[in-house]
Amino acid sequence: MSYSIGIDLGGTKMLITLAGRDGAIIAQRQYLTSAEGGTGGPGEILLRMHQYVLELLASAGAEISKLDKIALCVAGFYEHTSGNMLSSPNLPGWDNFPIKQELRNLFKLPVVVENDAAAAAYGEYLFGAGRGKRNMVMITLGTGIGGGLILEGELYRGGGFAGEIGHIPVLPGGPLCGCGRRGCLEALSSGTAVAREGRRILQQGRERGAILRQVAGDVDNVQAEDVFKAAAKGDEDAASVVGRAAYYLGLGLAAVVNVLNPELIVAGGGMAGAGDSFLKPVGGYLFQFAVEPSAKMVSLVPAMLGEEAGIRGILSLPGE
Ligand SMILES: [Zn+2]
Known part of the structure; x- marks a missing residue:
């Protein structure tokens, strides 16, 4: 053995x-x-x-x-x-x-x-939501946004840094990203960005985000999860934050779909755990922005392997 x-x-x-x-x-x-x-x-x-x-x-x-x-x-x-x-x-x-x-x-x-996101893509392709597909894009929605590409059944690396979907520029001059540039998808649609926008709303005064204020408790410690919860409970300000994150994610994914024409986009990470309430509007914007033939072909689905995806993927690649 x-x-x-x-x-x-x-x-x-x-x-x-x-x-x-x-x-x-x-x-x-x-x-x-x-x-x-x-x-x-x-x-x-x-x-x-x-x-x-x-x-x-x-x-x-x-x-x-x-x-x-x-x-x-x-x-x-x-x-x-x-x-x-x-x-x-x-x-x-x-x-x-x-x-x-x-x-x-x-x-x-x-x-x-x-x-890690490339390894997760390979794991989902072999054992999870991407089984049986030849062209698949993985996006991991957590504190940051990662991406991985499976093209013609192979993990695609390009020069080594392919699949950085989180750093697609979607709003020139927008919020500062961890990579040092402004307006990247990650700076608008990641968990960190959603939490930041939630905090911003609560700082605007007590009449804003009443349900979010209850859910989060501490104004300075708003998490993305609190914003999603408040939006689901009917907080309109929280819903607008979620809607904005979904809008930019749909916009960024439309660029990916136009270039690669994948069959499947698999969404993993904590924010994908919010399920249909987030992925459905993202899919709506994606369909609105991408070219029609490619938009009609692609499905956006939640990942299946959770935190195991990266480990399962990396264990399937040969050592050298
Ligand atoms: Zn960036």
Whole structure:
């Protein structure tokens, strides 16, 4: 029996999975990415990752000599040709870090690294909502907006950074994005953007967003989830925030649909969890903005694998 290790490395937590050769998950544990009092730098995080992998193996009675690869997915601009992490918004201090080589040095095993949304796209394509489709776009709607492309049955990377749907410019001169530019889709339709607009409404006075104020409790701590909840309960101000996020997401996805003519768009992440109340208006705007033949062909559906999508995808790619 041989095993693989799959790791989903995020800004706050890392999910480590021991899988069998067929991809079946044998054991899985979640850890905090940064240790208390630690530097949060890549050297320290990789050392703890190594230790966690050994712990997980020991708990499952598996030996490190039986591992065939380390498969890591991570948010950020990962360059395939060099194996370097160029920058990651969630992992400060990881700029130009040779992550692939460092993992090889640490584990002495073949390694595969992929952007988290690209890995999630591959997971949904093989095992989830995208099964049986040849051309599929994945969009992850969380604190940021990620994207991954499956074209003609293959994960498409372009020069390494393809699928950055969250950074499609949809409002020139609009709000500042984490990437440093203005008016990106992520700055208008992500969970962070929805929460920011919700806060803005409550700051405009007590007559605005009455239900949102009740749901959120603390004006300074409005979450995207609160805005969705308030909108569902009939708060018109919250509904207008959700509507605006849906509008720009439909606009951005229309550009994707016009260029790629996919059969399917799979929406994952926390905001897709709001279900039809969000995806339906997004689909409406998408249909309104995209060219008609492509708009008629595409379906927008929720993802099926939840947080497992990235791990399932990355474990299916060969190490080297
Ligand atoms: Zn951006």
